[in-house]
Each structure stands twice: as C-alpha cells, then as structure tokens.
Amino acid sequence: MRPRLEDLPIRDDLRGMTPYGAPQAPLPVALNVNENTHPVPKDVADDILDAVAIALRDVNRYPDREFTLLREGFADYLGHGLSADQIWAGNGSNEVLQHLLQAFAGPGRTVFGFAPTYSMYPLLTRSTGGTWVAGERGVDFTLTAESAAAQVAAARPDVVMLCAPNNPTGTPLPIDVIEAVYAASEGIVIVDEAYFEFAPAGERSALTLLPGRERMVVSRTMSKAFAFAGARVGYLAADPALIDALRLVRLPYHLSALTQAAASAALRHAPTMLAAVADIVGQRDRISATLAALGYRPYESWSNFVLFSGVEDPAATWQALYERGVLIRDIGLPRSLRVTAGTEEETSAFLDALASLDSAS
Numbered sequence: 004m005r006p007r008l009e010d011l012p013i014r015d016d017l018r019g020m021t022p023y024g025a026p027q028a029p030l031p032v033a034l035n036v037n038e039n040t041h042p043v044p045k046d047v048a049d050d051i052l053d054a055v056a057i058a059l060r061d062v063n064r065y066p067d068r069e070f071t072l073l074r075e076g077f078a079d080y081l082g083h084g085l086s087a088d089q090i091w092a093g094n095g096s097n098e099v100l101q102h103l104l105q106a107f108a109g110p111g112r113t114v115f116g117f118a119p120t121y122s123m124y125p126l127l128t129r130s131t132g133g134t135w136v137a138g139e140r141g142v143d144f145t146l147t148a149e150s151a152a153a154q155v156a157a158a159r160p161d162v163v164m165l166c167a168p169n170n171p172t173g174t175p176l177p178i179d180v181i182e183a184v185y186a187a188s189e190g191i192v193i194v195d196e197a198y199f200e201f202a203p204a205g206e207r208s209a210l211t212l213l214p215g216r217e218r219m220v221v222s223r224t225m226s227k228a229f230a231f232a233g234a235r236v237g238y239l240a241a242d243p244a245l246i247d248a249l250r251l252v253r254l255p256y257h258l259s260a261l262t263q264a265a266a267s268a269a270l271r272h273a274p275t276m277l278a279a280v281a282d283i284v285g286q287r288d289r290i291s292a293t294l295a296a297l298g299y300r301p302y303e304s305w306s307n308f309v310l311f312s313g314v315e316d317p318a319a320t321w322q323a324l325y326e327r328g329v330l331i332r333d334i335g336l337p338r339s340l341r342v343t344a345g346t347e348e349e350t351s352a353f354l355d356a357l358a359s360l361d362s363a364s
C-alpha cells in the first residue's frame with residue numbers, strides 16, 4: 004500500500020492542514036482565481052521573448068542575486084519617490100509575503116488579519132510556524148478606524164495583514180484605517196495591494212504612508228493588473244532596513260534570470276500592459292449591476308472580482324455554472340460566490356449562464 008501523508012513524520016503543526024487548492028479545470032470560461040484574462044499584447048510578448056532569449060545566453064551563470072535592474076524598474080513604476088533599496092521582489096507576492104513572515108513571524112509569534120480575507124494568510128502563517136489570529140469586520144465586510152485599531156491594540160500581534168482592497172470580498176480599505184492600525188500596533192503592518200490598480204483613479208495608495216513608518220510594508224503583484232500571473236512576480240516597498248531582514252530568509256538567487264528579464268521587459272511596457280484595466284473595471288461594474296438586477300447582492304468591489312450573496316445553494320449554483328463551462332469560486336462564505344471580471348465575452352458567458360439558472364433567493 005502507498006504511504007499516506009498522515010503516516011509520515013510530518014511536523015505536528017502541519018497535520019490536518021489543507022493545501023491551497025483552487026480548482027484548475029480546463030473550462031472555456033475560467034473566472035475563479037482573479038487572473039487578468041486579457042492576454043499580453045503581441046508586440047509586448049515579442050519584446051519579453053527577446054529579453055528572455057538574451058538572458059538565456061548567460062543562463063549557465065547564477066542570476067543577479069539582488070535583481071538590481073528589476074528593483075529599479077519597480078521603484079520607477081511605483082513612483083512616490085521610492086528608490087531601489089526600498090524594493091523587494093519574489094516569485095509572486097505569495098513568496099514576498101512568505102519572506103515577510105519568515106523574518107517577522109514564526110514560532111511563538113502571531114499574525115493578525117480581519118476575516119474573511121485572503122486564504123493564504125493563515126496558510127503562510129502556519130507553514131512558517133506562527134499563529135494566525137482572526138479579527139472581525141463590520142457591516143458588509145467594512146472596517147472602521149476605531150474598530151480596527153481597537154482589535155489590533157487588544158491582540159498585540161507581531162504582524163498585521165491588511166488586504167486593500169480585500170480578497171475575497173473586494174472591500175476597499177480606507178487609508179485612515181491603515182493609519183490607525185499602524186498607530187495601534189507595535190509590529191509589522193503589511194498592506195497587500197495586490198488589486199490596487201483596479202481602484203478608482205486618484206485613490207491614495209498606502210505607499211503614501213511609508214515615509215516615517217519604518218514598520219510598514221506595501222506589497223503588490225504583477226499577477227493581476229499586469230496580466231503576468233504565469234510568470235510569478237510579486238514585489239513590495241518598505242524601509243531599506245526591513246528589506247535587509249528579508250535578505251536573511253530568501254534562498255540565494257531566488258528570482259531566476261529568466262523571471263528577472265521577463266519582468267523587467269514587461270515593466271518597460273507598463274502602460275500597454277495595464278491598458279486592459281479600464282475594460283476589466285467596466286466588466287466588474289457590469290457584473291455588479293447585472294447581478295443586482297437578477298436579484299443577487301453584489302458587494303462593493305475595488306478589485307477585479309465581485310463577491311455576491313443571495314445565492315440559495317452556492318455549491319449547486321457553482322456546479323451548474325461548471326456544467327455550462329463557467330468556472331467561478333465558492334469561497335465558503337454562506338450563500339455567496341465570487342467571480343472574476345473577464346473579457347466582455349467571458350463576462351457575458353457568466354452572466355448569461357447565471358441568468359439561465361435563476362437561482363437568486
């Protein structure tokens with residue numbers, strides 16, 4: 004008989020855990036993991052390919068361990084007077100978050116977040132040996148400065164994870180809440196802005212709060228707005244001393260030469276890469292309006308997805324959509340489902356399939 008996981012001498016604190024497991028099904032319309040479903044424009048893809056081909060010539064050597072060019076690219080892209088020594092990057096923002104928790108959380112320490120929030124936060128916390136502590140949200144998953152600060156002050160966590168806007172709910176996080184949480188805590192405050200590019204134009208990023216707040220980190224990803232999920236590139240901005248702490252835990256040469264070349268080339272085309280954002284935001288708002296007209300309850304979203312409630316039997320609706328070739332996400336919230344905004348055609352396919360079910364309650 005093949006050995007089972009439970010029979011292995013696995014770490015006690017990993018026993019009984021379930022891995023991250025959003026289904027990867029080959030359906031024609033996949034709107035379940037908040038990807039950008041608009042493909043990378045062809046001329047940009049060609050240029051990235053050229054950059055990767057050049058990097059390939061030196062692939063017998065280890066890559067630049069400090070990914071200097073890429074850090075400069077991210078500093079330029081983010082603006083706000085940031086310089087390369089304030090930037091870190093990894094294979095997706097998941098890895099960047101893992102580096103943060105390896106350095107600042109771990110055994111005997113706590114990581115705090117307001118539930119429901121990104122499902123990887125508790126997983127990353129536990130896999131790095133720390134303890135996850137869940138705080139509460141108010142009406143419609145919102146947070147006020149008073150409540151957030153009071154909860155953080157009471158929990159005294161080593162690390163606070165703020166998801167702005169929040170996944171899986173899409174809820175915006177007002178800047179005054181971030182300021183209040185920082186003031187109420189003595190630990191590291193991570194603001195995960197994975198979906199920031201989808202927020203209304205002119206909204207303030209937590210990047211504006213970084214000066215004078217040396218315990219604050221703002222993380223971003225190329226997986227969403229940049230349509231680069233398959234390349235696995237995430238990054239963050241923070242004080243140079245905090246970045247030094249991350250050098251202690253990263254694996255040497257963690258960002259491959261091919262990844263660095265591809266990401267730097269993509270960043271050079273940032274405006275083109277981001278051109279689809281306006282369309283995605285339009286589709287997101289169309290989803291919300293149509294869901295409301297169908298009798299569902301969409302929550303306000305500043306991201307590229309919409310959480311909606313009023314679903315009588317989420318598992319059944321999920322399955323019925325699946326059978327119609329549309330993959331969305333059942334994130335386990337009562338009477339709720341989450342859908343990513345796709346292209347106009349994909350979005351129509353989802354809305355039409357849902358309308359044909361008529362399962363709003």
Ligand code: PMP
Nearest residue numbers: 095096097121170197224226237
């Ligand atoms: N943060 C949030 C809030 C996310 O939703 C995701 C992806 N679903 C990530 C981080 C990680 O993305 P990646 O590792 O692709 O950068």
